[in-house]
Amino acid sequence: MTSKQPQPQPQPQPSSGPDLSPSADPLLDDTRGRVARAAAYTAKLLLRDKGGMIGLTLFLIVVFAAVFAPYIAPHHPLQQDLTRSRQPPAWHDAGSWEYPLGTDSLGRDMFSRIVYGTRVSLTVGFLGVTIAMSIGLVLGLVAGFFGGRVDNAIMGGANLFLAVPYLLIVVVVAAVVGRSLINVVLIFGITDAPLFVRITRGEVLRIRNSGYVESAVSIGAGKGRILFDHILPNLVGPLITVATFEMSAMIFYEAGLGFLGLSVPPNIPSWGNMLSAGRQYLATTPWVATYPGFAIMFTALGMNLFGDWLRDVLDPRLRRKGR
Amino acid sequence: MSILEVKDLAVEFNTIEGVVHAVNGVSFSLESRETLGIVGESGSGKSVSMMSLLRLIPEPPGRLRSGTAWFESATGRVDLLALSRAKRSAVRGRDIGFVFQDPMSSLNPLMTVGDQIAESMRVHLKLDDKAARKRTVELLDRVGIPAADERYGNYPHQFSGGMRQRVMIAIAIACGPKLLIADEPTTALDVTVQAQILDLVKSLRDELGLAVIWISHDLGVVAGLADRVIVMYGGMVAESAPVDALYETPRHPYTEGLLQALPRVDQDRGEELRSIEGTPPDLYAAPAACPFAPRCSYAFDRCRREVPPRFTIGDGHESACFFDLEQRRPRSE
Amino acid sequence: MQRYLLSRAVQSVLLLFGVIVLVFFLVRLTGDPARLMAPREASAEDIAEIRALMGFDRPLPVQFAEFFTGAIRGDFGNSVHYRAPAMGMVLDRLPATVELALTALLFAVVVGVPLGVVGGSNPGSIWDSIARGLGLVGQTVPNFWIAMIFILVFSVNLGWFPSFGRGHWNSIVLPAVSLGLFPLGQIVRLMRSAVLEIRGEDYIRTAYSKGISDRRIYVAHVFRNAAIPLVSMLGVQFGYLLGGSIYIETIFSWPGLGRMIAESVAARDFPLVQAVAVFTSLVVVAMNLLTDVAYALIDPRIRYDK
Numbered sequence: 033m034t035s036k037q038p039q040p041q042p043q044p045q046p047s048s049g050p051d052l053s054p055s056a057d058p059l060l061d062d063t064r065g066r067v068a069r070a071a072a073y074t075a076k077l078l079l080r081d082k083g084g085m086i087g088l089t090l091f092l093i094v095v096f097a098a099v100f101a102p103y104i105a106p107h108h109p110l111q112q113d114l115t116r117s118r119q120p121p122a123w124h125d126a127g128s129w130e131y132p133l134g135t136d137s138l139g140r141d142m143f144s145r146i147v148y149g150t151r152v153s154l155t156v157g158f159l160g161v162t163i164a165m166s167i168g169l170v171l172g173l174v175a176g177f178f179g180g181r182v183d184n185a186i187m188g189g190a191n192l193f194l195a196v197p198y199l200l201i202v203v204v205v206a207a208v209v210g211r212s213l214i215n216v217v218l219i220f221g222i223t224d225a226p227l228f229v230r231i232t233r234g235e236v237l238r239i240r241n242s243g244y245v246e247s248a249v250s251i252g253a254g255k256g257r258i259l260f261d262h263i264l265p266n267l268v269g270p271l272i273t274v275a276t277f278e279m280s281a282m283i284f285y286e287a288g289l290g291f292l293g294l295s296v297p298p299n300i301p302s303w304g305n306m307l308s309a310g311r312q313y314l315a316t317t318p319w320v321a322t323y324p325g326f327a328i329m330f331t332a333l334g335m336n337l338f339g340d341w342l343r344d345v346l347d348p349r350l351r352r353k354g355r
Numbered sequence: 356m357s358i359l360e361v362k363d364l365a366v367e368f369n370t371i372e373g374v375v376h377a378v379n380g381v382s383f384s385l386e387s388r389e390t391l392g393i394v395g396e397s398g399s400g401k402s403v404s405m406m407s408l409l410r411l412i413p414e415p416p417g418r419l420r421s422g423t424a425w426f427e428s429a430t431g432r433v434d435l436l437a438l439s440r441a442k443r444s445a446v447r448g449r450d451i452g453f454v455f456q457d458p459m460s461s462l463n464p465l466m467t468v469g470d471q472i473a474e475s476m477r478v479h480l481k482l483d484d485k486a487a488r489k490r491t492v493e494l495l496d497r498v499g500i501p502a503a504d505e506r507y508g509n510y511p512h513q514f515s516g517g518m519r520q521r522v523m524i525a526i527a528i529a530c531g532p533k534l535l536i537a538d539e540p541t542t543a544l545d546v547t548v549q550a551q552i553l554d555l556v557k558s559l560r561d562e563l564g565l566a567v568i569w570i571s572h573d574l575g576v577v578a579g580l581a582d583r584v585i586v587m588y589g590g591m592v593a594e595s596a597p598v599d600a601l602y603e604t605p606r607h608p609y610t611e612g613l614l615q616a617l618p619r620v621d622q623d624r625g626e627e628l629r630s631i632e633g634t635p636p637d638l639y640a641a642p643a644a645c646p647f648a649p650r651c652s653y654a655f656d657r658c659r660r661e662v663p664p665r666f667t668i669g670d671g672h673e674s675a676c677f678f679d680l681e682q683r684r685p686r687s688e
Numbered sequence: 689m690q691r692y693l694l695s696r697a698v699q700s701v702l703l704l705f706g707v708i709v710l711v712f713f714l715v716r717l718t719g720d721p722a723r724l725m726a727p728r729e730a731s732a733e734d735i736a737e738i739r740a741l742m743g744f745d746r747p748l749p750v751q752f753a754e755f756f757t758g759a760i761r762g763d764f765g766n767s768v769h770y771r772a773p774a775m776g777m778v779l780d781r782l783p784a785t786v787e788l789a790l791t792a793l794l795f796a797v798v799v800g801v802p803l804g805v806v807g808g809s810n811p812g813s814i815w816d817s818i819a820r821g822l823g824l825v826g827q828t829v830p831n832f833w834i835a836m837i838f839i840l841v842f843s844v845n846l847g848w849f850p851s852f853g854r855g856h857w858n859s860i861v862l863p864a865v866s867l868g869l870f871p872l873g874q875i876v877r878l879m880r881s882a883v884l885e886i887r888g889e890d891y892i893r894t895a896y897s898k899g900i901s902d903r904r905i906y907v908a909h910v911f912r913n914a915a916i917p918l919v920s921m922l923g924v925q926f927g928y929l930l931g932g933s934i935y936i937e938t939i940f941s942w943p944g945l946g947r948m949i950a951e952s953v954a955a956r957d958f959p960l961v962q963a964v965a966v967f968t969s970l971v972v973v974a975m976n977l978l979t980d981v982a983y984a985l986i987d988p989r990i991r992y993d994k
Contacts, residue, residue: 192706195976196969199931200949201714204965207953208717208724284830288935291832292950307833311939314836315844322840325833332828411893447899455897460890464989465912474908475898510988526898 084341090334098150105144106130109301113139118317134319136309142320145301146327152302153331156216156286157279163221165275168228169267175229176236187233190226198223202285206294213296216289220282231274235267269346276339280332287328303328356427358533358566359385364422364436366400366407369415373639377403379590380642382665387427387533390560390567392581392598394574394613398635400590401570402538408435409447426450427533449479452527454537458519462511469495469507472525479530494525499555517548521555528559535560536568541576553580574617578602583671586610589636589646592665596672606674606681608651645677653678655685689984689991700977707969708759712752714965715958720744725768725956742768742958755962764963769955774963778945782967784854785944788937789929791860792868793922800872801918804879805911811884819880826873832935835866839939852941863940867932871925878921882914889913916987923979927972 097104117139120127127134133142175186193201201223209215239262248262283303289295290304291311298305303324310321366378378400385391395401406412408424424435428450435446447453455461463471472494473487482490488507495503498521511519520540527535537556541549553576560567571577577584577598584601586594586609594607605611612631633650645651648658657677665673666686679686715721722739730738739745743754758764764774800822807819842862843851849862886892887910895905933946941947945964952960984990 188702188706192703192710195703195927195973196707196710197927197931197972199934200965200968201710203934203949203953204711204714204961205717207956207961208715208721280828287830288832291935292938293954307836311836314840318840321833321836325830325837328830328833329828332830333824336824336827409897411897413888444899444901447897449899453894453897455890455894457890461894463891463895463909463913465916465987466908474895474900474904478898478900478904510992512989513992523894526894 081341081344083337084345087334087337087339087341090330091338094150094331094334095154097147098154101148101151105141105147106132107141107144109140109145109148110299111140115139118313120317121319121323133323134317136306136320137313137317142306142323145306146303146324148301149303149306149324149327150331152213152296152300153283153286153328155213156220157282159217160220160224160282161275161279163217164224164278165228165271167222167225168230169232169271171225172229172232172234173236173263176233176240183233186229190229193223193226194230199285199288202289203292203294206289211293211295211297213300216286216295220285224278224282227274227278228271231270232267235270236263239263239266273339273343273346276335276342280335280339283328283331283335287324356387357384358387358389358427360423360425361404361408362423364404364407364424365420366403366412366417366422367420368417374641375638376641377590377638378407380662381422381587381590381592383585383592383595385534385566385568387566388560388564389583390569390581392577392584393568393570393587394572394577394584395587396572396635398638399587401587404587405536405538405568405570408536409451409453410436410443411453445479448475448532449530450532451534451536452530452532454520454523454527454535454540456539457543458516458523459511461523462519464511467508467510468514468522469509472522472529475526476529491525491529494529495522497559498522498525499551500525516544517551520544520548520552524552524555524559528563528565531563532565534566534568536570538570539572540569542571542573549576556580574602574613586613589642590638591642591646591662592673592675593647594672594674594676595665597670600669600672604681606668606672607647607676608653608678608680609647611680612650645675651678653680657685692990693981693984696977696980700973703973704970707973708756708966709752711962711965711969712755715962716744716748721956721958725958759962759966764966765959767952767960767963768957769952769960770957774959775967777960778948778963778967781943781945781948784942785930785933785937785946788860788863788867788933788942788944788946789926791864792929793871793925795864795868796871796875796925797922800875801879804876805883805906805914807876808880808883809887809906809910816880819876823873823877823880826870826876829869831866831870831932832939834869835862835936835939838862838866854943859940859942863936863942866939867929867936870928870932874921874925875918878917879914882917883910886910886913916983919979919982919986923976923982926975930968930972 113135116131116135117137119131119135119139121134121142122129122132124134131141131143133146135141136145171186171190175183202219205219205223206215209219248257286295286302287304287307290302290306291308293308295304296302298309306324307321310317310319310324314321361384362382364378364381365376368375368377381400381404383391393401393405403412403417407417407419410419419436422436425432426435426446428446430442430445433442433446435443438446462468469488469491473482473484473491476482476487476490477484480487492503492507495506500506500518500521506514511522514522523540527537535556540556541552544552556567556569557580559565567580569577569580581598584596584598585592586601586607588609594601594605594610596606601610602614605614609631612629615629616631618628631650636646636649642662644660645654645658645663648654651658655678661677663675663677665675667673668681674680677686678684718724720735720739722735722742722744725742726735726738736745743751762775766772767774767777770777803815803819803822807813807816810816838849839851839862842848848858850856850859851862853859892905892909895909930946933942933944934949935946936942937944937946938950945968948960949964949968951957952964
């Protein structure tokens with residue numbers, strides 16, 4: 033990613049020339065143009081790369097399902113009908129298209145539950161990553177900018193979290209604080225923050241030690257300028273790429289927690305809860321556990337493919353070398 | 356008897372943006388014990404041509420479009436470009452030694468310097484470990500690395516740039532090849548070290564009777580080393596001449612421009628440095644005219660319509676140009 | 689190199705102290721762990737009794753001091769449910785988890801490394817596609833889910849492998865493959881991209897110019913250089929293996945630490961939870977340190993750093 037040098041103020045000129053009215057900020061105008069061109073180029077790259085396109089499509093399908101769940105799902109996810117319980121998917125003899133993927137032990141429609149499950153997963157993933165990234169960004173910037181003891185303290189804490197098996201912390205905390213969506217989101221957000229701290233801090237240090245910051249400082253750019261012109265644009269790429277992968281990971285973790293009975297309360301349809309319930313009756317009603325798992329895979333696949341494409345696009349080194 | 360005769364070498368690269376015609380019909384010959392300098396700017400095709408002789412260019416995306424390269428190997432006269440993989444491996448290292456530009460990246464960081472030198476000897480000369488080690492230490496000593504015996508077990512990162520290049524040279528001559536191809540070996544080194552390496556190569560060349568192909572963009576270096584020089588531009592040979600003739604009486608406008616662009620000690624202080632106008636040629640287009648025409652102050656309409664063949668001017672002096680620089684008018688045929 | 693390793697060792701010890709502190713506070717996050725340990729219907733007196741029994745009513749610094757000094761000695765008190773020393777129980781279960789983790793890792797390495805190397809050496813070939821596909825599969829398949837699918841297919845339907853316990857010689861197959869799928873994917877991807885990158889390096893070109901055999905180039909040059917990131921990654925996988933064992937051991941009723949974590953957490957058996965948490969972290973930290981040592985030994989640039 034190239035960064036522009038801060039430009040010197042334009043001198044007033046008599047006749048034609050750039051628009052020098054006080055409201056026209058040359059930096060901002062060019063930034064808009066750059067963003068527009070970058071967006072167009074990115075779109076073109078995406079269309080060329082099948083993997084990325086497939087990934088994005090899968091992901092959008094999941095988002096669509098989450099947003100329009102009430103219209104897509106044939107039944108309410110919590111509606112029980114004990115007379116129809118344990119029905120196999122539609123293509124079996126005992127199944128029917130009214131319950132396309134069968135029903136669970138309480139007679140709830142699996143298809144509807146899976147569709148509604150996208151909401152939990154996406155919420156956990158998106159909010160969790162947002163929290164983690166926000167915390168990570170702030171702490172990483174602080175650590176990188178101030179250095180010294182502040183840096184040591186922050187990185188010490190981050191390394192501690194990164195050294196201990198993630199799952200261990202998550203499981204213990206989830207057991208301690210109890211089941212709720214907020215708790216899950218917070219747990220993921222906080223425990224995943226160290227990764228973002230490390231990335232942000234690394235980037236800040238790299239840019240601080242690089243040549244063009246010295247040049248920027250030498251022509252009078254202040255810390256704020258450096259932050260916005262140089263550091264943040266360079267952070268966008270790695271952070272977004274990692275965020276995509278971490279979001280996928282969080283969907284996994286939510287499912288895992290649900291599987292252990294530590295995620296959202298059982299009345300909320302989450303894929304993890306379904307897997308946990310499905311495990312009990314694995315031999316007799318395998319579809320209860322199987323299809324939510326496919327849903328998880330589907331989502332993870334989409335996000336991973338898209339994340340891979342993002343990483344290739346946003347990493348200028350890889351782009352130059354080709355693959 | 357020529358040790359190497361290359362005819363009509365053409366190499367292209369298939370990239371996403373199109374086909375790059377990197378080398379378009381290069382021909383030259385090299386006598387035994389002769390030193391040939393190949394001069395040209397970046398993108399002129401000088402490195403690609405030499406590396407493709409031993410198929411060291413990754414194919415894909417590279418592709419050898421045409422050419423023959425008759426070479427006097429230890430097992431007879433062979434066409435390098437038509438060799439099977441096994442035979443090619445035999446020629447590499449044993450008959451032809453290569454020295455690359457960047458010695459830091461050209462050496463395996465995880466292998467001792469001694470092992471990297473001994474490697475080819477174990478394969479080609481079938482030496483056992485003891486003999487290989489002994490000869491390696493001799494080689495290290497010969498290329499000017501002090502305390503050679505201890506240095507055998509050192510790793511590349513423990514050497515300076517100049518020393519690493521000496522190691523590369525040792526690797527190249529380890530099996531006693533007849534031909535040494537050096538691709539800008541001193542470009543990455545500072546000037547004083549450059550001089551030392553040049554001296555080393557000269558003394559090795561004389562002692563071992565090597566034929567040398569020295570690729571460089573530095574006219575000065577080539578002048579002090581080569582017997583004959585080839586100037587390349589746009590993937591083609593622009594001019595080919597004995598070294599003195601080239602520098603004193605260049606017959607190709609590009610060579611003339613290059614020589615004029617050299618800052619000279621006897622130049623007037625206030626005089627502006629001369630450069631060649633224009634930009635390097637677009638190699639995506641298949642050659643259909645003289646590649647230098649757009650930048651040439653002598654160009655006329657024929658230059659833009661036809662690819663100029665090589666005209667013989669004097670003794671071993673050829674120029675691929677429709678304009679007669681001596682007579683200052685288009686050539687009459 | 690000595691200085692580097694010494695500093696890493698010191699870091700590891702500090703890390704371990706940090707872990708002990710972390711575990712201490714995690715368990716007491718809600719402020720009243722006694723309430724969590726008590727059954728739903730427990731009265732206030734019952735809870736107070738538990739509190740006194742567990743020592744939660746003492747001032748925090750006192751609790752911490754006792755916990756810390758005990759932890760260093762390996763004494764975490766007795767498990768509430770098993771009424772036996774917590775650490776002893778942990779050590780009893782350790783071998784089973786080690787067996788599972790190492791088998792899973794072995795599976796991942798034995799399948800993943802050759803596949804990744806072949807894929808990276810032949811970009812665009814069928815092997816490359818298989819390698820990339822497997823890499824993707826490893827990343828996107830939840831291990832607890834695939835474990836259940838394996839049980840369904842190979843245990844229930846085909847009857848080839850047992851679905852629980854550690855009794856038979858082949859009991860370990862399904863658990864190890866389920867657990868090892870993710871590392872397999874990571875290893876394949878890593879080797880593939882490492883080999884791809886190394887093949888483009890200048891020193892490989894030098895190796896070719898020497899006329900040595902393809903096989904030798906692969907073994908002595910490509911693979912040797914690819915081993916470095918591989919060693920790094922193997923160390924990282926330990927954290928995943930121990931965490932993932934929580935699921936796998938639960939599903940397969942494998943008598944190891946993972947299952948103990950799940951059970952003790954579910955039962956709110958905090959002494960046991962603490963013991964398992966600290967010990968597991970110790971193992972991970974130790975493996976990371978070992979990895980760094982191996983790394984320093986393999987890479988001469990670190991070994992001979994002035």
